[in-house]
Amino acid sequence: MNLTRDEKMKFGFDIDDTLINLREHAFSLYKQKLNKDLSLDVFHAIKKVEIHEPFGLTEDQGKEMWNSSLEEIYFTTCPPFTGAVETLQELYNQGHEIYYITARPKEHGERTKDWMKQQGFPIQDERFFYGMKDDEKINIIQQLKLDYYVDDKPAVLNTLTGEPVKLIVKDQSYNQDLDMDRIVTWTDFPEIIQGN
Incomplete structure (x- = not known):
């Protein structure tokens, strides 16, 4: 072709x-780390780049969560x-x-x-x-x-x-x-x- x-x-x-598919991968990691059972429908409904709100995190907590999880988010099993x-x-x-x-x-x-x-x-x-x-x-x-x-x-x-x-x-x-x-x-x- x-x-x-x-x-x-x-x-x-x-x-x-x-x-x-980085954000969805990070969403799955957050679910494990925070022991929250959120569906993918919740993920797909997020209207901004940041994914912390459904987990009840403030903006500062969300930044901290993202930055402390970068190694896992970037270099584990994120699928193309x-x-x-x-x-x-x-x-x-x-x-x-x-x-x-x-x-x-x-x-x-x-x-x-x-x-x-x-x-x-x-x-x-x-x-x-x-x-x-x-x-x-x-x-x-x-x-x-x-x-x-x-x-x-x-x-x-x-x-x-x-x-x-x-x-x-x-x-x-x-x-x-x-x-x-x-x-x-x-x-x-x-x-x-x-x-x-």
Whole structure:
């Protein structure tokens, strides 16, 4: 299956909640740690990125919980979204350039890259960027002159709406207001690219 037209292109991808199901993974970890039996319906009803409210945690407690759990959240059994690895492998095999642009902190960058490689994502070290704030991603995306960029966060995508890059949002409960091409499942990706 040829995902794209014949010309070689530059694709940029966020990682967390775009390629991998991080928030749902963290939600499961929170359930275990806090001994709370909350359904996935509760998770899917959360309309913001942060997941602490259903557990009765304040914003400060939520930050503390997230930060103290980062090792487990980032480097244990968080699954890639179905079809994400295969889609990026297909792009790579067709000769396209694949860039990863994540706001994960600098101290987790190299381990994140290694973890992503173990999951099967096609990664070239010089095309893996980390350690910037969400609103700083625009600088890297401008420098790389990407053709396409995929992210889940409105705060990131909204900084890019005036740029020449084609934006695609990975569907999440907190980004329903965004009016742009949307990946609900990664099997949507070829159709979106071919339609542009």
